[in-house]
Structure formats: structure tokens, C-alpha cells
Amino acid sequence: MDRTGTREKYGRSMAVAVGWYATAIAAVVVGTASVPSAPEVDCSAMFSCLSPLESLVLAGVFWGGPVLVALLVITAVVDALVVRRVSSVVLAGTLSVAVSFAVCAVVAAAYLGGRS
Amino acid sequence: MKRLGLGGLFFAWLYGVPFLLVVGLIRRVSTPYTPTDEAARAFGATTDALLTAGLVLNAVLPLAGLLLAGLAGDAGWRRHFGWALGGMVLLYLAFALIDGMATSPLIGHSPADQEPDPPVSHCVPVSGGRGCPGG
Numbered sequence A: 001m002d003r004t005g006t007r008e009k010y011g012r013s014m015a016v017a018v019g020w021y022a023t024a025i026a027a028v029v030v031g032t033a034s035v036p037s038a039p040e041v042d043c044s045a046m047f048s049c050l051s052p053l054e055s056l057v058l059a060g061v062f063w064g065g066p067v068l069v070a071l072l073v074i075t076a077v078v079d080a081l082v083v084r085r086v087s088s089v090v091l092a093g094t095l096s097v098a099v100s101f102a103v104c105a106v107v108a109a110a111y112l113g114g115r116s
Numbered sequence B: 001m002k003r004l005g006l007g008g009l010f011f012a013w014l015y016g017v018p019f020l021l022v023v024g025l026i027r028r029v030s031t032p033y034t035p036t037d038e039a040a041r042a043f044g045a046t047t048d049a050l051l052t053a054g055l056v057l058n059a060v061l062p063l064a065g066l067l068l069a070g071l072a073g074d075a076g077w078r079r080h081f082g083w084a085l086g087g088m089v090l091l092y093l094a095f096a097l098i099d100g101m102a103t104s105p106l107i108g109h110s111p112a113d114q115e116p117d118p119p120v121s122h123c124v125p126v127s128g129g130r131g132c133p134g135g
Helices: A003-033 A052-085 A089-115 B002-029 B037-072 B075-101
Strands: none
Touching (some): A003 A052, A003 B002, A052 A089, A089 B002, B002 B075, B037 B075
């Protein structure tokens, strides 16, 4: 395959991959927001009165940003390798998201396991 | 127009079905604040509807797409929907795996409500306890 063709396929498969991340984030936000939470009575301590959605936003600010950037970087590298071997851009984008997610899950498990 | 329709169908399956299933599963594993029995049932019913819609669309969309792409003679989209059948099986396997790990069925579950138990208004004789007046 010629160089411009590969480049175009790479862009489209990255669009598919970004679509997966957008879908996952949207699903978690919608799912969490749709669960009613109890009205808290004691709000004296810091962070004691957060609704599930507010805790999700807080966690997203602290963890979500760096994790998402790491996922996107890994996806971009994996996708560059996958897109040469797989003819379908949808399959290439989906596979690279799956691989990136597995890599991040293994790293997170090793990190959390090493700390305890 | 035809290609746009088939593409829409394909991406509705690719992103829409996992979206519905993830939203449904998050609701299913959450402990919602449902003060009345009625609210708890309504919450469970919505969760069931989301999960059922995801499972039904997971089969309907790829099969409809395969049929329509075949009728339209679009080899590219027919190949995509052929792959989608494999994805459909994988999604069903993943759902069955989660279903197997859960202690109660994923569909057809109502969360506990926070309705207080009715107060005991009559004397119940308890072994070893104080005797009831007049009994």
C-alpha cells in the first residue's frame, strides 16, 4: 500500500478509536448520573456531601486526564502497527483500543498490587 | 444515501450497543437511593429495559445490516457486517461471563428500597424477655 493510503487509513482508524473513548466516557457519565443518591444530612467534613456524579468529576480531574492521555498515546503507537496488517479501519481502531486498555489495566494492577 | 444509511446502522451497533449495556450494568451494580418500594421497582424496570434493548439491538442491527448490504450489493459494508457478527458473539459471551459472576440475575432485579419497616404496635412475647402485660 502506498504511503498516503496508509496515512488516511491511520487517521480514520484513530477516529474509530477516539469514538470508543467518547462512548465509554459518555456511558459512565450517563450511567452514574442516572442513579439517584441519598440526600446527605451531615456535610461538615470535606468531600462528604458529593453525589456520585460529583465524585466521578473529581476523580476524572485527578486521574481521568493523565490516564486518558496515556491511553491515547498507547493507542496511537499500537494503531500505527495494527493499521498496516489489518485491512479494516474499524477493526484496526477497535483492536488498538482493546490492546491499550489491556496494557493500562495490567499497569494499573501492577501499580496497585505493588503498593499494598 | 444508501452508504450513509448502512454506515449509520453499523456505527449505531458498534457504539450504541456497548453504550446501552455499560449504562445498564452501572445502574445494575449501583445501590440507588429509592425511598419507596415503587421507586425501587421503577429503577429496576428502567435498568432491565436498557439491558434488554442492548441485547436485542446487538442481534438485530448486524443481521439487518447484513441483509440490507446484501440487497444493496455493497460488498464493503457486507464485509463489515460479517465482522460485526463475530463482534455480536463476543459481546454476548462477555455479557454471559458477567452474568455468571453476578450472584443474582442481571435482568429482572429490583434494588432494595429504604422504606422503614412498619413499627411493631402490639406486644410480641419473646423467650427470655419481659412478659407481655396480661399474658
